[in-house]
Every structure is written in C-alpha cells, then in structure tokens.
Amino acid sequence: ATGSDQAVGYGIVLFAGAVFIYYSLWVIILPFVEPGQFLHQLFLPRAYAVILPLVAGVVLLTFI
Amino acid sequence: MHCFSSGCQMATKLVQWLTLFTLFSSVWLSLVLKLIPVELDPRIMDVLWPLPIYLLVVFGSYSLATIGYRVATFNDCDEAAESLKQCFNKSYWSPLFSIRRTIQS
Numbered sequence: 001a002t003g004s005d006q007a008v009g010y011g012i013v014l015f016a017g018a019v020f021i022y023y024s025l026w027v028i029i030l031p032f033v034e035p036g037q038f039l040h041q042l043f044l045p046r047a048y049a050v051i052l053p054l055v056a057g058v059v060l061l062t063f064i
Numbered sequence: 065m066h067c068f069s070s071g072c073q074m075a076t077k078l079v080q081w082l083t084l085f086t087l088f089s090s091v092w093l094s095l096v097l098k099l100i101p102v103e104l105d106p107r108i109m110d111v112l113w114p115l116p117i118y119l120l121v122v123f124g125s126y127s128l129a130t131i132g133y134r135v136a137t138f139n140d141c142d143e144a145a146e147s148l149k150q151c152f153n154k155s156y157w158s159p160l161f162s163i164r165r166t167i168q169s
Contacts, residue, residue: 002140002142005135005136005138005140006136008132008135008136009132009133009134009135009136009137009138010132010133010136011132012128012129012131012132012135013129013132013133013136015128015132016125016126016128016129016132017125017129019121019125019128020121020122020125020126020129023118023121023122023125024118024122027111027114027115027118028111028118031107031110031111032107046110049114049117050114050117053117053120053121054117057120
C-alpha cells in the first residue's frame with residue numbers, strides 16, 4: 001500500500017494503541033495510584049470506564 | 065482432547081473458547097459476588113469488576129490495530145497492475161475496453 005492508504009492504516013494502528021494505553025491506565029493502573037496524585041485529573045470518574053464502552057457497543061450494534 | 069468411550073477427538077476452537085469463557089466467568093462471578101470467603105484488597109475488587117469489559121475493549125483495539133496494519137502493509141503490486149492494464153490496451157478486445165471507458169466517464 002502506498003501514500004494515503006499507508007497513512008490511514010498506520011493512523012488506525014496509532015488510534016487503537018492510544019485507546020489501549022488510555023483504557024488500561026484507567027481500569028488497571030489508576031486504582032493503585034493514591035487519590036491525590038495528578039494522574040487522576042487526566043481521567044473521567046471511574047463509572048464512565050464501564051458506561052462509555054457499553055454505550056459505544058450499543059451504538060455499533062445499531063449500525064449492523 | 066476430549067474422549068468418549070468410542071475414542072478421542074481434538075476439541076474444536078469453539079469448545080476451547082467456550083471452556084476458557086466458562087472458566088473465566090465462573091471465577092470472576094464467584095469473586096465479584098463474594099461467593100468465596102476470601103478477603104480481597106478493595107483496590108483489587110476495583111480492578112476486578114470491570115475486567116470483562118476491559119478484555120472486550122482490549123480485543124476490540126487489537127482487532128482494529130490488526131486491520132489498520134493489514135491496510136498499511138497491503139501488497140499492492142503496482143507494476144503488476146500497470147502491466148495488466150497494458151495487456152488490456154494491447155489485446156484484441158482493446159476497442160471494447162476503450163468504449164467502456166468512454167461510457168464510464
């Protein structure tokens with residue numbers, strides 16, 4: 001693949017990687033970080049870690 | 065391998081996945097619903113209850129990354145495509161192809 005195909009493909013890879021890293025930090029790492037640390041301000045309240053994927057899943061299913 | 069009295073067969077992918085799924089969900093349910101009298105650190109419980117959704121998200125992002133990678137590294141064979149087009153232009157049927165091209169444009 002050349003040109004824009006390559007750019008789109010690698011863009012998707014980077015997006016998927018970013019989702020993985022952000023979500024892993026949110027679900028797995030954050031509970032072990034003390035509540036006062038700065039890292040917590042970069043993330044939404046933990047309930048959204050469950051709500052957002054469920055909403056996204058429902059939206060995806062309605063498009064099938 | 066799962067074996068009946070008549071003989072042994074290799075388990076299919078489906079059976080393997082169902083076994084893994086049943087194992088994981090029984091362990092997860094018994095821990096989250098506190099059916100096992102085990103004292104767990106509240107932070108571990110905090111990681112445990114969204115775990116199925118987390119695994120789904122990880123699977124989804126892995127699939128997405130694989131698709132993107134396959135798109136980016138797709139073997140286009142540009143020279144082969146060009147030489148194939150030249151074959152069409154030089155062939156006996158090339159008048160038909162040029163008619164089709166003018167109709168399309």
